[in-house]
Amino acid sequence: MADARLRIRAALRAVYNAAILGFGVLLALPLRLIRPVYRVEIQPILSERIGHFALEPELLLCRRATEPRRRRKTLFFVSGPVSNRYLLAMWRRALPFGPAWLLQPIHLASSRFPWVDLGAQGWDVRHFDLRALDLVDPQLDFTSEEIARGQRLLAALGIPEGSPYVCLAARDTAYLQGVDAARDWSYHDYRNSDIRTYASMAHWLANRGYFVLRMGSSFTHRFVSECPMVIDYAASPHRSDFADVFLYANCDFSISTATGVDSLAMVFRRPMGLVNFTSNGGFQLGSHLRMLMLKDFIDLETGARIDLLSARYLEAMQVYRTEDFRKLGIAVLDNTPEDLTDFARELVELLEGSWVPSIEHQARESAVLTRWGEIDDLSAASFHLPQGWLRARM
Numbered sequence: 001m002a003d004a005r006l007r008i009r010a011a012l013r014a015v016y017n018a019a020i021l022g023f024g025v026l027l028a029l030p031l032r033l034i035r036p037v038y039r040v041e042i043q044p045i046l047s048e049r050i051g052h053f054a055l056e057p058e059l060l061l062c063r064r065a066t067e068p069r070r071r072r073k074t075l076f077f078v079s080g081p082v083s084n085r086y087l088l089a090m091w092r093r094a095l096p097f098g099p100a101w102l103l104q105p106i107h108l109a110s111s112r113f114p115w116v117d118l119g120a121q122g123w124d125v126r127h128f129d130l131r132a133l134d135l136v137d138p139q140l141d142f143t144s145e146e147i148a149r150g151q152r153l154l155a156a157l158g159i160p161e162g163s164p165y166v167c168l169a170a171r172d173t174a175y176l177q178g179v180d181a182a183r184d185w186s187y188h189d190y191r192n193s194d195i196r197t198y199a200s201m202a203h204w205l206a207n208r209g210y211f212v213l214r215m216g217s218s219f220t221h222r223f224v225s226e227c228p229m230v231i232d233y234a235a236s237p238h239r240s241d242f243a244d245v246f247l248y249a250n251c252d253f254s255i256s257t258a259t260g261v262d263s264l265a266m267v268f269r270r271p272m273g274l275v276n277f278t279s280n281g282g283f284q285l286g287s288h289l290r291m292l293m294l295k296d297f298i299d300l301e302t303g304a305r306i307d308l309l310s311a312r313y314l315e316a317m318q319v320y321r322t323e324d325f326r327k328l329g330i331a332v333l334d335n336t337p338e339d340l341t342d343f344a345r346e347l348v349e350l351l352e353g354s355w356v357p358s359i360e361h362q363a364r365e366s367a368v369l370t371r372w373g374e375i376d377d378l379s380a381a382s383f384h385l386p387q388g389w390l391r392a393r394m
Contacts, residue, residue, distance in 0.1 A: 021112060024105030028116050031106070035117075039072035042098075042106045043120035044079035045091070051260030053083055055127055057091055058267045061139045062132040063122050074120050077103040086241035087264075090140045128376060130266065130286035138268050142246070150246040156238050157213070157231055165211035167248055167265065168202065169256040170195045170276070172220045189322045190332045193257055193276040195223050201255075201340040202230045208348060213247060215261060253290075253351060255344065258282055273347040276335050279317035283376050289383040291347045296333040296393075297325075306330065308393055309371045317375060339389055346386045361387045364394050 031040045046052040057076070077100040082088050091097075110118040142150065151161065159165055172192045195214060202212040206229035214223040216234035223232040233239055233247070248254065248264035253271040256262035265272050266288045273291040283292075297306040297316040306313045316330050325332055335343070349355035357365070365385050369378045 020105050021108055024107070024109035025113070025116075027102070028106045028109045028118060031118055032116055037071070039070070040118065041072060041074040041120045042103050042110065042118050043074055043076050043123055044104070044107055045076055046080060046125075047078045047082045047084075047088060048080035049260055050083045050087075051127075051263040052125065053087060054263040054267050055130075056123065056125060057095060058139055059124055059127070059130060059132060060120060060122055061094070062136040065136045066132060075103060077107075079104070084241045084244060086245050090245070094139055126281075127263075128281075128284060129380075130284050130288065131380070133266065133269065134287050138249075140249075140267060142249070146242070146246070149242065150250065153238060153243050153246060157233065157236065158228065159211050159231075163211055164209060164252040165213055165247075166205055167213050167215050167251045167254040167256075167262075167270075168198060169215040169254070169259045169262055170198060171257045171259045190319075190325060191257065191276075191278060193334045195219065195221055197334065197337050198223075198340055199225060199230075200337045201344045203227055204341050205344055205348070206230055210252065213251075215244070215247070215256075216259075217244070253347070255347070271351055273343065275340055275343055278319075278332065279372070279375065280320055281318065281375055283372070283378060283381065285378075285380050285382070287382050290350055291343065291386060292383050293335060293339065293343050293386055293389050295335060298331040298333050300326075300329045300331050305393065308368050308390075314371070314374060317372070335389075342388045343386050346388065350384065355384075357384070357387055361390065364390050368394075 031042075034040070045057060060074075074096070075098045076091075076095050077098055078088065079100070106118060110116040154161070154165075170193050172195065198214075202214075202223075202225060205212050206227050211229045211231060213231050213233040217239065219234050222235055223230070225232075233243075244261065245264055248261070248270065249268035251265065251270050253273065254262055254265040255273045255275060256265075257276045258274055262272060266286075269288060271290050272288050273293075274289065275293045277292055277294045279294065294317075297313055298304070299306055306316065312328075312330075316325065316328065316332075319325055319328070319330075346355060368385065368390065369381060372378060
């Protein structure tokens, strides 16, 4: 009986999906016919993952702002749960949205049948070449009321008006578990790091005059500090969707582990440094990324650090699953507290214009980026590697 019910449900689902697809084809045909004269595009925005939600529409708008005007109209709809309601409200001010019940079947037809071809031209889900962001101002802005609200937020967090602050985000297991607790996210574990190892970095920044905000919405450990300039915003009663966007939009710079939420810094052209990085093809071109530091890859048999220029290191940089490192006989080692503190010092020097790389460092950096460029062409990359970190590994 149970098997029969499952078969009936599967059959009904198949009929429903076929009906939706057929409906989408009927709606898409007129748009396809007028395309030689006027192109109408239907584009979903993946709102469930904040990185895609923030960056993909911004990148599309910036690229189109630098291209010749074309006779076309792009209609957007939200696909999936919304990771940040305030960001959605901002995008609704900047983009033409339509009802998902109407647009999603058209997109489904376009995805299923390539000849329909109604997706947004230039839509980029990979986020590698972000140099278009350097050419155009941010496409999102705040109203005067929102700016006043943001100033009240900073005051409530204990940040005096005009004081510099840094957004710090470290990926851990709690965020993705919050997205979908039923799913096994352990394949992502190699990208995590312990926020407690960032304490000395935060204290160094505070001593330099920066407030440090630990960002995020879910976390495994509190970011405890006796320094009043180090603020665990993720655990604060002031945390909100609005605050996430406003804080990243107005920070002096951000440091993160490529968490996705740091895309908000990119959208608003805030400088960024990446730590505890593993690559996976996640390099980016564009002036927003100023400095980058990777985790170490360790040979499980010998305990030795794998050479940055070796073929094995490149192989490890392209691994996407935790268990695949073990299959390769490799352990992933996080940046030490000392590494992180030195990174912050060099990043601040770079941003303030006092970072002077030695001739030896320039040669090492060039050799490494050329080698890593075999994964992605990094000849146009503008980010740097920290001198101390690289010197200890070459």
